[in-house]
Amino acid sequence: MADDTLFSQVLDPANRADPYPLYARLRETPVARQSDGKVVVSTHAAIRSLVFDPRLSSEDLPPSRRPRTGNPLKDWFLNPLKDRVANAHRPLIFRDPPAHDALRGFVMAEFGVERVRALHGRVSSLVDALIENCRGRDEVCLVEDLSYPLPVAVICDLLGVPEADEPQFQAWATQLATALEPDARGDEATRRANVAAFDAIASYMRALIKAKRRHPTGDMLSGLAARGASGEARMGEVDLISTAILLLVAGHETTVNLITNGMLTLLRHPDELERLKSEPARAPRVIEELLRYEPPVHFRTRKALGDIDIGGTIIPKGTAIILLFAAANRDPARFADPDRFDPDRPDIQHFGFGGGLHYCVGAPLARIQAEIALLALCRRLHDPRLLADPPPYRPGASLRGPEMLGISITGIT
Amino acid sequence: MSGTPEPLGIAIVGASLAGLRGAEALRLNGYDGPLSIVGDEPYRPYDRPPLSKHVLAGELAAGATQLPNLVSLDARWHLGQAAIKLDREARIIALAGGTALSFDRLLIATGAQARPWPDPEAARLSGVHTLRGRDDAADLRAALVKNPGRVVIVGAGLIGCEAASCCRDLGLPVTLIDPNPTPLARSLGGAIGGVIAGCLRDAGVDFRPGTQVRALEGDGAVRRVALSNGAAIDADLVIVALGAVRATGWLAAAALMADAGGVTCDGACRVLTADGTAVPEIYAAGDVARWPIPLYDGRLVSIEHWGNAVEQARHAARNMLAAPDDQRPYDHLPAFWSSQFGINIKAVGLTEGADSLAVVQGSLAARRFLAVYGQAGRSIAAVSFDEARWLPAYAERVAARRPFPPIRDANDQPAITSLPPGFPPPRAARHHGVAMGGAHG
């Protein structure tokens, strides 16, 4: 089937740099069934209708099953127990209502405008320091020098993880990001490494939460841990841990990609880079258009809880569904001249942060980081030029972004 | 009639939601001729939904409800002047102040008025209120903050229930009276109305279902509400919430198909003469219009909801500027919202004629659910209590006339069983057999 080869081409790393022509062909069949039974949905209208469909489930993970260790106590007793606990306490991104809503409610209550606004200063000084580190060089590797270290530092700050532990967090975040990558979950070596990282971060979090309960420090983890102290509903410890890990993982690689894709796109559109420099107020529009044009998350998977009637076809109950957000973002039926990067377009209703009930809770924080980072880069780097176009990409097709982004510069302001 | 006629152009009578959105659509569609807007209230167009919610609650002043102008209108406003007569042949509208307004095209957007208490003398007693306009809301709010004794609300429709909810939030003792077994019986049926009955109970409202009010009694000020079962309730303040009648009195001499149920239009929003021919230059939109709704097989309806006023006015404006052979039919999925007892209610479709009801997500007991109405196996309407996020999925299927229930195997879905929706028998035809879809009156 033609449809089939199209999506396998999307997964093929050879097409990572420019998957958009494939997306255009996929959109010709808005709901495209693959030979393995999966369905790929790629138009704006179809995705819009699906993310608001109550028959779509995010509990599509195969249940967690720890790889065998050869130790009978572990293989027959401890690990199955751990698996049971983990499966019952998946993070909210893999939960359906009503459990999802309760968990999300706790997070939203702690993700207020004030808390996000308070991070502004911290993000600015981090960005300034990271750029300052590049002084004297004539080449910057954006991913390593800025995009990568920034989001982890910010999330640690948000959660209340001590600065000294940040390097450790960075390593865990990198490893666990693969757990969000739908096409990498099955691999045996990855699973082993994920389990190890998960166990390590979970026990770290357990201790940290205990400490926050004893001595609240005004950060998000203290807030989540204290919530319910006065008798209201409260998040259990295992949910608390899985939520904290989710915040780290969901807010890390995504933000890395937004900043990197952002700079890449601006360097490919020098006139836009210049305009942003002279009109900083343009930044929010630029960021929204980036989230449409080069979104960090290209697709997410779901499962059909029942037969879903959509656009004249039926997606049968039990089908795995791929919501190809990045293809919807370039749908000419919704966006005029969709392959043009144009921050002035009147309609930028993208799926960069998803849509419906799993819409990104970290969106305001992601926007702030991208805005501050891109503005500072435009303002401070002298005569920036891409060293390689396209840059090399990491293998992930869903969390898609450059592995590195080399930029030559003549100085720093 | 005195004065020189104004220059020709488009006239809009009724300066509220439909009038304003219609005027804007005319300008957006390129009409640049003279535009007159007539309204009997002294105010620029304002929004009514907050009146029975935020304004009564004291969160918003009655005067702070003005509708934003989305487009510059460059219109002549005749505010505080009622249209009293339409001369259709001469294309002249007589205004109460004596002005005569000529037009070559007219949009009728006079909406509806609160149905008054049937005994005019009793209706004039001080302490007897209705709620339709901004002044009504301001008066009622002023009376409520004076901490009256018992408030009696006659009629447990949407506005009666919203008012009851606000009064309880203010700590006032409230009695709510309705002839039906549950509140919201006409708009949502007894099964869903029962949920609101539970809210009334929990909020401490003295709800009297199955009860008729015989008389409002007093001496200058209202003192008592006499019930037809012989009982009487002492009352210092009475809110008459008996629905609305369409403001068509000024059309009496125009030989149009108009009565207290609205002015009848064809599918393209053009009004019909008494003998049923469409008048090419006169359109109607909003609460006042009665029209054949395609989604419900051309049944004549008049929809008393905000969303229809906006959409229908825009549609009528479009057709007013289009050629006679380019008149598009108006189709619409009726929808309304309400907030009461801390619950956000949203509904789509027309429930009238429903023979079954299914709770498809959540539960009635939790007061958080989505329910669908069916008629002869087709999904005709859906309502959500604090579950609005899924409503568009159901709305899409109601609009597509999908089988009942339209969605199976949703998340958080109970075993679906079909219940009787519990609608009261149709009331004696007040308006010549007009269906009123869950009126906000």
Ligand SMILES: Cc1cc2nc3c(=O)[nH]c(=O)nc-3n(C[C@H](O)[C@H](O)[C@H](O)COP(=O)(O)OP(=O)(O)OC[C@H]3O[C@@H](n4cnc5c(N)ncnc54)[C@H](O)[C@@H]3O)c2cc1C
């Ligand atoms: C208290 C209240 C709460 C509501 N809440 C909701 C809600 O939550 N959700 C929802 O969907 N809907 C709600 N509605 C209904 C919604 O407000 C109406 O559907 C909407 O206002 C209709 O707009 P309209 O312009 O057609 O009519 P109207 O708003 O009734 O406006 C008609 C205007 O014409 C004027 N007029 C009448 N006769 C004449 C005349 N002869 N000459 C000149 N002017 C005249 C009237 O004074 C009025 O200003 C509510 C209504 C009320 C009263």
Ligand code: HEM
């Ligand atoms: C540019 C940066 C980001 C992008 C592009 C992004 C994108 C997304 C997308 C597409 C989803 C929807 C997933 C789905 O539908 O399955 C999502 C969900 C989520 N994001 Fe983000 N995200 C970003 C940053 C962040 C940050 C900084 C945080 C937190 C600190 C965060 C936390 C979350 C969480 C918790 C969810 C799950 C919400 C739910 O299931 O209800 N994200 N994000």
